[in-house]
Amino acid sequence: MASSRGDTVPSGIGQLDELLGGGFPRGRCILVTGGCGTGKSIFGMQFLVEGATKYGENGILVTSEQSPAAVRSDMIGFGWDLDKLEKEHKLGIVDVATPKSKVPYAGREEVTRLINMNTLLLAITQIQRTIDAKRIVVDSIPGLELVIEDRAAIRHAIYRLIATTKELGTTSLLISEGRRRGEISRYDVEQFISDGVIFLEQIRYKGKFERGLTIVKMRGISHEPKTCPMVITEKGIRVVPTTVASLPSSLEP
Numbered sequence: 001m002a003s004s005r006g007d008t009v010p011s012g013i014g015q016l017d018e019l020l021g022g023g024f025p026r027g028r029c030i031l032v033t034g035g036c037g038t039g040k041s042i043f044g045m046q047f048l049v050e051g052a053t054k055y056g057e058n059g060i061l062v063t064s065e066q067s068p069a070a071v072r073s074d075m076i077g078f079g080w081d082l083d084k085l086e087k088e089h090k091l092g093i094v095d096v097a098t099p100k101s102k103v104p105y106a107g108r109e110e111v112t113r114l115i116n117m118n119t120l121l122l123a124i125t126q127i128q129r130t131i132d133a134k135r136i137v138v139d140s141i142p143g144l145e146l147v148i149e150d151r152a153a154i155r156h157a158i159y160r161l162i163a164t165t166k167e168l169g170t171t172s173l174l175i176s177e178g179r180r181r182g183e184i185s186r187y188d189v190e191q192f193i194s195d196g197v198i199f200l201e202q203i204r205y206k207g208k209f210e211r212g213l214t215i216v217k218m219r220g221i222s223h224e225p226k227t228c229p230m231v232i233t234e235k236g237i238r239v240v241p242t243t244v245a246s247l248p249s250s251l252e253p
């Protein structure tokens with residue numbers, strides 16, 4: 001099992017903390033990446049919901065691919081009532097996916113069809129202060145490129161986003177996706193600046209798809225670089241921390 005040298009934050013993902021030696025390193029930024037449908041959004045939401053309901057850590061979701069209404073509706077199947085958490089000021093959603101949306105707690109309408117990094121970072125900072133958020137999830141980094149004005153400077157924008165979450169002292173998950181199968185990040189910068197990388201995948205084996213999770217890197221934590229089976233049920237994501245890799249090393253094409 002893994003061992004950690006410092007303060008850790010429970011991930012809320014079933015049995016993942018055993019692999020992490022307690023959880024994610026506190027105040028750090030973790031990249032959660034993988035192909036489509038591999039469970040990245042569920043992973044991020046579970047981190048926020050479990051944080052707010054079990055560990056007294058409020059959270060912020062920055063959603064750039066799906067509207068908050070779609071996110072709330074998708075997550076209700078897991079018994080996660082985001083609406084309730086928002087009303088209790090345990091969760092703040094920054095909507096950069098909807099052309100016209102309201103920034104929570106800012107008390108005014110914001111047009112966010114094209115945002116710039118300054119307004120986004122200001123919104124995140126305002127919400128973090130208002131609800132004393134300890135966790136932030138950005139779903140997703142490639143989705144941001146579609147909506148930010150300064151897209152030519154996307155690498156610098158990602159750098160600023162990560163720097164801001166660290167300044168705020170939050171533990172953050174950035175959700176990303178490579179362009180090609182097996183590729184870890186879209187812009188490279190996010191995998192190098194992040195303190196940790198978790199890679200989710202669906203592996204075809206004997207005609208069936210199996211879900212897998214790999215801790216590619218986690219600064220400050222000694223972990224084994226192996227792929228563990230992962231399942232998604234009506235309770236969310238659970239990892240199966242096997243001591244022997246149970247997924248085949250020679251995969252079907």
Ligand SMILES: Nc1ncnc2c1ncn2[C@@H]1O[C@H](COP(=O)(O)OP(=O)(O)OP(=O)(O)O)[C@@H](O)[C@H]1O
Binds near residue numbers: 035036039077232
């Ligand atoms: N209740 C459930 N039980 C089992 N599997 C589920 C359940 N709900 C969703 N899933 C699985 O989770 C997958 C979607 O997960 P999620 O939306 O987190 O993926 P993603 O990696 O964010 O995808 P995308 O790249 O499209 O954003 C679905 O394709 C489905 O297979």
Ligand SMILES: [Mg+2]
Binds near residue numbers: 042139
């Ligand atoms: Mg998603």
